[in-house]
Amino acid sequence: MNIIILGAGRVGSVLAEHLNQEEENNITVVDNNRERLDSLLNRIDVQTVWGEASYPKTLLDAGCDKCDLMIAVSRTDEMNILACKIANKINSNATKICRVRSQEYWDYREMLDTDSHGNNTIDSFISPQRLVTRYIDRLLETPGALQSLPFANGLLRLIVVKTRTGGLLVGKKILEITHHLPEGIDTRIVAIYRKNKSIPTDGNVVIKENDEIFFIAETKHIKHMMCELRRTEEPYKKIIIAGGGIIGFRLAQDLEKKSYSVKLIEKDKYRLEAINPFLSSKTIALYGDATNPKLLLDEHINEADTFIAVTDSDECNILSSMLAKSFNTKKVMTLVNRPEYVSLLEDSQIDVAISPDQITISSILSYVRSGTANVYPLRKGVAEVLELIIPKKSPAIGKRLDELPLGEGINVGAIIRDKTNCIIAHRHIVCEVNDHVIVFVINRKLIKKVKKVFGTI
Known part of the structure; x- marks a missing residue:
């Protein structure tokens, strides 16, 4: 497959690395930053084109007329949209995927998707913010899970969980699972990581405390499996969200439709005033800095079931999450953009580090x-x-x-x-x-x- 990636930023570079490992793919990366392209070339063997991704000549130089797939993940929504439309003029048969961050573009994507004759010009729009919101939603539905990934339109899920004392299977062999599950419920453990190293998953392996277990089961049976592997956690009810940006705002809107009690903290007064009219009485919108210990204590952070930090600053997210955990919040989720920070958080008290880039890449790979x-x-x-x-x-x-x-x-x-x-x-x-x-x-x-x-x- 001939693939063009517009943008050599974090998402574009990691995508290129993923796809380049598959021999049948020919990858070309376009960016107007020579240093980014040079850095990419030092790591992997791909074609690169220096230039503005939305320029027709740049697209032609990249081989747009012969490509099978174009993925637009450049630095701006406008460039991604325009590049896809121009690419459609050059090669209407190529599949075009367009990343948009702005909610305004997302809301009117159908208008952007068609040309003057009503023909589709962009095959798929991807919104990282919406993908992250959906990802967090699934985690909240599965208390105790580190990841919750759906398959077959949600019929099945892969759940990642760390075993804890109190789980019925801790200290027992994998083959004993069937003896503990109710009739009609089945599951399979597909991976176990112990001290960050993969170990076999045959029936004679004994499950130990702090093992990271990857298991697959029907969505309706997940709770039963969770009980086997760790002490049962009560459903989350009280949620505190740090950050009223697109992710925090949309997450609050989603959660208030369910049975959650939500508090949202935003330090930008004007942003708070803009979103407050669109939140129901189930969400308490607060003006303040989530890294302020006094504010967290005043809002009874120690009584919260989950603290979710989704501001536009990795440092603020990490600091506020560590504070929340120090005040005995049950579950802490932290949005982290820089991959090096994700590594630093692995052995910390923070329960879940959320990478928007990895979630976006996952969505794109399904098309590729x-x-x-x-x-x-x-x-x-x-x-x-x-x-x-x-x-x-x-x-x-x-x-x-x-x-x-x-x-x-x-x-x-x-x-x-x-x-x-x-x-x-x-x-x-x-x-x-x-x-x-x-x-x-x-x-x-x-x-x-x-x-x-x-x-x-």
Whole structure:
């Protein structure tokens, strides 16, 4: 596949690194910053074009007339939108993905999407803020989870959880799971990380406290599995949000429609005045700085179930989250843009570090991978879980899962058949055409092998 990436920033660079590892992809990155392009070339073997991404000549120099896919993730919404429209004039057959951050553009994306003849010019708009909001929503629905990733339109989820004392399975073997689950409930552990190292997931492995467990189950059965692995956490009710930007504002609007009690703290007085009329009485909007310990104590931070820091400053998010945790807030989630900060938070008291870049990249990868419905990079992008669709001529059709030459580091978690039938993966399950297969790989270098086995390349 010939792919053009507009923008060599964090998202564009990481996307290029991901996609470049797949031999069938030819990547060209466009940016007007030579230093960014040079830095990228020092790390990976891709083509680069220096110039403004929205200029027709730049797009032609990048090979837009022959590309299969163009991903616009440059520094501004306007450049992304204009570049996609010009690219459509050059090559209407190419798939065009456009990142927009502004809510105004998102609200009128249908208007931006069509030309004077009513034809679509942009195949997909991606809003990082909305993706992050949805990501946080799912975490709040699953108390105790570090990640909650949906598959098959939400029928299944991959849950990441750290085991704690009090979990029924801590100190027991994986094969004992079935003895504790109610009849009709099934699950599969696809990965275990102990002290940041992957360990086997065969039935004789004993689960220990502080293991990071990746398991797949039907969404309606998640709570039962959570009880097995850690002490049950009560549903979250009292939420404090630091930051009234697009993410904080939209999150508050979403949560107030449910049974949450929400407080939103914003230090920009004019921003607070702008959003307050659009919040219901279920949300208390407060003017102040979330890094101020007195303000947090005055608002009874110690009684909050969850503190979510989503300001536009990583430093403010980290500091306010550490303060919240020091005041015994049950769960703390922190929005972090700089990847080096995410690494620093791994062994801290902060429960969940949220990376908008990784969430955005996950959404884009689903468009790029042929025969793939969902893709989620995990553990800083080293590991990955994906939802593959078995094609008609797949060599896997008619074979049991234990007959497939997958090897170490690859785990099939589940199969979705006929769109609604969820089958947890066991060795005797036979693959059929159009099955959606959920596969976990401990290293994304194994993806090529996975795709070969299931015939998606």
